[in-house]
Amino acid sequence: xxxxxLVYFNAxxxxxxxxxxxxxxxxxYEDFRFEREDWxxxxxxxxxxxxxxxxxxxxxxxxxxxxxxxxxxxANLTGVNDIEAAKCxxxxxFIMDLIEPLKVIVKVKQENPxxxxxxxxxxxxxxxxxxxxxxxxIAGNGGEYAVGNQITWADLxxxxxxxxxxVHAPQLYDFSLAPTAKxxxxxxxxxxxxxxxxxxxxxxxxxxxxxxMHSKLSLxx
Amino acid sequence: xxxxxLVYFNAxxxxxxxxxxxxxxxxxYEDFRFEREDWxxxxxxxxxxxxxxxxxxxxxxxxxxxxxxxxxxxANLTGVNDIEAAKCxxxxxFIMDLIEPLKVIVKVKQENPxxxxxxxxxxxxxxxxxxxxxxxxIAGNGGEYAVGNQITWADLxxxxxxxxxxVHAPQLYDFSLAPTAKxxxxxxxxxxxxxxxxxxxxxxxxxxxxxxMHSKLSLxx
Numbered sequence: 001x002x003x004x005x006l007v008y009f010n011a012x013x014x015x016x017x018x019x020x021x022x023x024x025x026x027x028x029y030e031d032f033r034f035e036r037e038d039w040x041x042x043x044x045x046x047x048x049x050x051x052x053x054x055x056x057x058x059x060x061x062x063x064x065x066x067x068x069x070x071x072x073x074x075a076n077l078t079g080v081n082d083i084e085a086a087k088c089x090x091x092x093x094f095i096m097d098l099i100e101p102l103k104v105i106v107k108v109k110q111e112n113p114x115x116x117x118x119x120x121x122x123x124x125x126x127x128x129x130x131x132x133x134x135x136x137x138i139a140g141n142g143g144e145y146a147v148g149n150q151i152t153w154a155d156l157x158x159x160x161x162x163x164x165x166x167v168h169a170p171q172l173y174d175f176s177l178a179p180t181a182k183x184x185x186x187x188x189x190x191x192x193x194x195x196x197x198x199x200x201x202x203x204x205x206x207x208x209x210x211x212x213m214h215s216k217l218s219l220x221x
Numbered sequence: 222x223x224x225x226x227l228v229y230f231n232a233x234x235x236x237x238x239x240x241x242x243x244x245x246x247x248x249x250y251e252d253f254r255f256e257r258e259d260w261x262x263x264x265x266x267x268x269x270x271x272x273x274x275x276x277x278x279x280x281x282x283x284x285x286x287x288x289x290x291x292x293x294x295x296a297n298l299t300g301v302n303d304i305e306a307a308k309c310x311x312x313x314x315f316i317m318d319l320i321e322p323l324k325v326i327v328k329v330k331q332e333n334p335x336x337x338x339x340x341x342x343x344x345x346x347x348x349x350x351x352x353x354x355x356x357x358x359i360a361g362n363g364g365e366y367a368v369g370n371q372i373t374w375a376d377l378x379x380x381x382x383x384x385x386x387x388v389h390a391p392q393l394y395d396f397s398l399a400p401t402a403k404x405x406x407x408x409x410x411x412x413x414x415x416x417x418x419x420x421x422x423x424x425x426x427x428x429x430x431x432x433x434m435h436s437k438l439s440l441x442x
Contacts (some may be wrong), residue, residue, distance in 0.1 A: 047358050047361070048354050048358050049350065049351070059303070061306065061308065061311060062311045062315070062358070063314045063315060065310065065314055066307045066308070066310035066311035066314060067307070067311075069307065070304070070306070070307035070310075073306075074303075082294050082295075083280065083282070083291070084290060086287045086288070086290065087287070089286065089287035089290055090268075090269065090282060090283045090284035090287035090288075091283065092283045092285055094283070094284060129270065130270070133269050133270040134269065136270050140268070149354050
């Protein structure tokens with residue numbers, strides 16, 4: 001079996017999707033984390049001047065999505081054919097775009113908290129529209145999983161995105177301006193938590209554990 | 222053989238990588254283009270509210286990179302194994318990041334041309350550093366191709382990026398502050414033009430044709 005070492009800051013960030021794939025599939029790996037002040041040292045070792053990277057039997061692979069897609073192939077989480085693999089890729093890239101406003105919101109929250117509400121209002125319309133598009137696309141794929149008839153890495157990334165949205169921008173998650181999108185998101189998370197074994201993931205090594213416990217509590221009964 | 226229809230605005234933009242793959246591989250397809258004022262009609266037909274998308278025997282695949290990766294698999298342009306495929310993915314995503322400052326520059330050029338020089342100066346340092354990182358990574362892959370021992374879609378995207386840089390931000394391409402990065406870029410383009418058959422591509426249907434003829438003229442003798 002190959003030997004895997006995932007190298008990243010001591011944070012969820014761009015490594016978390018790969019950690020979820022490892023945790024879900026049960027493939028053993030070293031979850032190597034370094035502190036922010038040690039970045040100059042690790043940057044010099046990184047393949048493209050960035051983190052995370054994955055070491056596969058010592059060979060370094062950069063870029064978070066490339067790493068996660070590689071691991072998803074190893075874990076048989078890319079669908080049953082090239083069309084399904086492409087649909088997974090499309091959903092992952094689409095969610096990446098949804099993360100952009102979240103990044104802005106986290107920054108505003110830290111640097112200018114009184115501007116947070118206005119910042120959230122700026123994004124809620126487009127975000128709701130995008131979530132409805134995603135819901136429609138997924139419904140067209142069968143609707144039970146993000147793609148096809150089994151869990152893929154697209155489901156795990158969707159789960160991760162909903163988690164981030166709830167933790168970092170509950171104002172957006174509340175979706176008071178977008179009740180349909182809210183219903184879709186809550187539906188997805190409830191489904192993902194109940195159906196695809198993520199409870200098991202939570203008892204494993206990925207760092208999403210504690211904050212998910214929190215977000216479970218915030219789900220409506 | 223599958224029937225392919227690529228749907229996008231009448232522009233290079235995010236469809237050009239897929240057009241280059243079609244052109245390079247000789248796979249026949251319909252290059253369906255619509256005008257900007259017709260976007261509302263096509264948006265309603267699009268799988269995720271975005272363009273481009275690809276129709277494969279009538280089935281719609283969204284997201285430009287997901288489409289290009291799918292076509293690269295069809296055209297045998299993703300390397301010889303999963304590690305090489307992951308390295309292609311990493312280079313494509315890395316170049317996507319490099320395109321971000323280019324998009325800003327194109328906007329400034331259109332809306333506030335007198336601020337263009339200052340805008341370019343803002344980006345040249347980081348861009349040069351990133352290009353040197355990419356050069357180092359590619360050198361570690363063997364150095365003759367972006368990945369492994371044959372052309373992949375990463376080479377085509379690199380070619381496309383250099384083209385865009387030369388057309389939209391010659392101030393950055395000039396790299397007066399970064400002679401090594403300039404040398405690397407010129408080396409790549411000369412290499413790509415001479416070695417991997419892109420002259421043949423130029424006589425085909427991709428829309429890069431005319432502007433590349435222009436950029437060839439701007440190469441140093």
